[in-house]
Amino acid sequence: MNDYGHIDDNIPSLAISLYKEFRGKGIGTALLDSILSLLKSKNYEKVSLSVQKENYAYRMYLKAGFEVVEENDKEYIMVCNLKKRGIN
Secondary structure: OOOOOOOOOOOOEOOOOOOHHHOOOOHHHHHHHHHHHHHHHOOOOEEEEEEEOOOOHHHHHHHOOEEEEEEOOOEEEEEEEOOOOOOO
């Protein structure tokens, strides 16, 4: 799928969202960790996403190992190298 976070046909992109009442409780971090672990177990080396610059989740993605590879006025395109990330 050629979505906003798409950078390469061999790198899956992801999108997650939580209702406001569930934010700030660690649910997004747990969900992201589970997704990254699953992708790594399926032998994916990288995963990408798009996040708006004002989105609070940007910091969560940085902590999870994502790096900004491209940006425009409104958003960052980020990639996580699963081989570098210490997950199973």
